[in-house]
Structures are given as C-alpha cells and as structure tokens.
Amino acid sequence: MGCLPEGLIDWDAVYSTIQPHATFAAGVLFGVAWWIWGDAQLYSMSVGHSSFSPLTLIPGLVATAAVVIMNFVSREEVRQDALDDADAMRAKLVLLLSYLISLGAICGAVVLLVQAHQGGKDMWVGASGVLQCCLVLASGLLCWFFHAGEEAALGGYGYL
Structure with a gap:
C-alpha cells in the first residue's frame, strides 16, 4: 500500500534489532535535552549577564x-480494537492527554522563544527550551514505541 514493495523490508527484524538499545538511546536523548537547556542557562547568565528566570x-x-x-x-492496551472496552478507551484517553500536554509544552517553549526575540534578549535560552522539549518528547516516544511489552522476560524495558 505504501511506496515500498510488499516484503522488501522486514520490519519485525528491524524492530527486534533496535528494541534492546532503545531504552538506552531514550535516556541519552533525555539527558542531552536537559544538558542543552542547562548549558543555555549558564551561558546566558555568565556571558550575557542575565538573571535566571524560573519561567524557562x-x-x-x-x-x-x-x-x-x-x-x-x-x-498492547492501545492496540485493542474493541471501542466499548473501558480499559482500552481509558488507555487511549491517557495517551491523548499526554500528547496534548506535550503539545502544550512545545507551544510554551515557542512562546518563550518569541518573547526573548521581541525583548531583545539572548535567544539561545528560548531556542534551547524548544529543542529541549522536542528531545524530551522524542525520548518518550522512543521509549514508548520500543517498550518490550508483557511477553518480555525482563518485564518491560530492556535495561531495567
């Protein structure tokens, strides 16, 4: 149905190859995101002589x-097809809520970037907030998508 011929790529093999390392990669992305934000704050305070704003x-x-x-x-909870099943609907609503909160975080970071630009402040702090939110959310999606599930011997994530 897509642009690639059917059976050209074995997606199960790709998934099983990436899955053991996904939790580690998600943790690295999460750490890099917060490091970028902290670096921008310290740079702004030391070089730009601005004060720390808890709003950022x-x-x-x-x-x-x-x-x-x-x-x-x-x-597995989201994959259930029965729309009348209360557990599946609850899982889908919680996932939708997390996506809406994610969108709100990115919008808030963009607002802070625009305010920094309009105020003539150092824009690296605002840009690092946007980058931080995107990397944190990418790490969460990576962790969620490659979660091992109930059938795994380790009980969930690859490195826990």
Missing part, C-alpha cells in the same frame, strides 16, 4: 510530565 524551566518540566504519563500506557 516550566516547558521542560511539563514535557517531562507528559513523557511520564505517556509511558503509563502500554502499546
């Missing part, structure tokens, strides 16, 4: 909360 912390914390909420739901 909010989008990253909201994105982190969205990732935590997202990973409360397993893919």
Whole structure:
C-alpha cells in the first residue's frame, strides 16, 4: 500500500534489532535535552549577564510530565480494537492527554522563544527550551514505541 514493495523490508527484524538499545538511546536523548537547556542557562547568565528566570524551566518540566504519563500506557492496551472496552478507551484517553500536554509544552517553549526575540534578549535560552522539549518528547516516544511489552522476560524495558 505504501511506496515500498510488499516484503522488501522486514520490519519485525528491524524492530527486534533496535528494541534492546532503545531504552538506552531514550535516556541519552533525555539527558542531552536537559544538558542543552542547562548549558543555555549558564551561558546566558555568565556571558550575557542575565538573571535566571524560573519561567524557562516550566516547558521542560511539563514535557517531562507528559513523557511520564505517556509511558503509563502500554502499546498492547492501545492496540485493542474493541471501542466499548473501558480499559482500552481509558488507555487511549491517557495517551491523548499526554500528547496534548506535550503539545502544550512545545507551544510554551515557542512562546518563550518569541518573547526573548521581541525583548531583545539572548535567544539561545528560548531556542534551547524548544529543542529541549522536542528531545524530551522524542525520548518518550522512543521509549514508548520500543517498550518490550508483557511477553518480555525482563518485564518491560530492556535495561531495567
């Protein structure tokens, strides 16, 4: 149905190859996201002689909360086809809520970037907030998508 011929890529083999390393990669992305934000804050305070604004912390914390909420739901719960099943609908609503919170975090970071631009401040702090939110949410999606599931011997994530 797509642009590639049927059977050209064995997606199950690709998934099983990436899955053991996905949790580690998600953790690295998460750490890099917060490091970028902290680096921008320290650069702005030391070179730009600006003060720390706790307001710049909010989008990253909201994105982190969205990732935590997202990973409360397993893919097996979302895959259930029965729309009248209360558990499946609850899982889908929690996942939708986490996506909406994620969108709010990115929008908040963009607002802070626009305010920094309009105020003539250092834009690296605002840009790092947007980048931080995107990387935190990418790490959450990576962790959620490659979650091992109920059938795994390790009970979920590859490195836990």
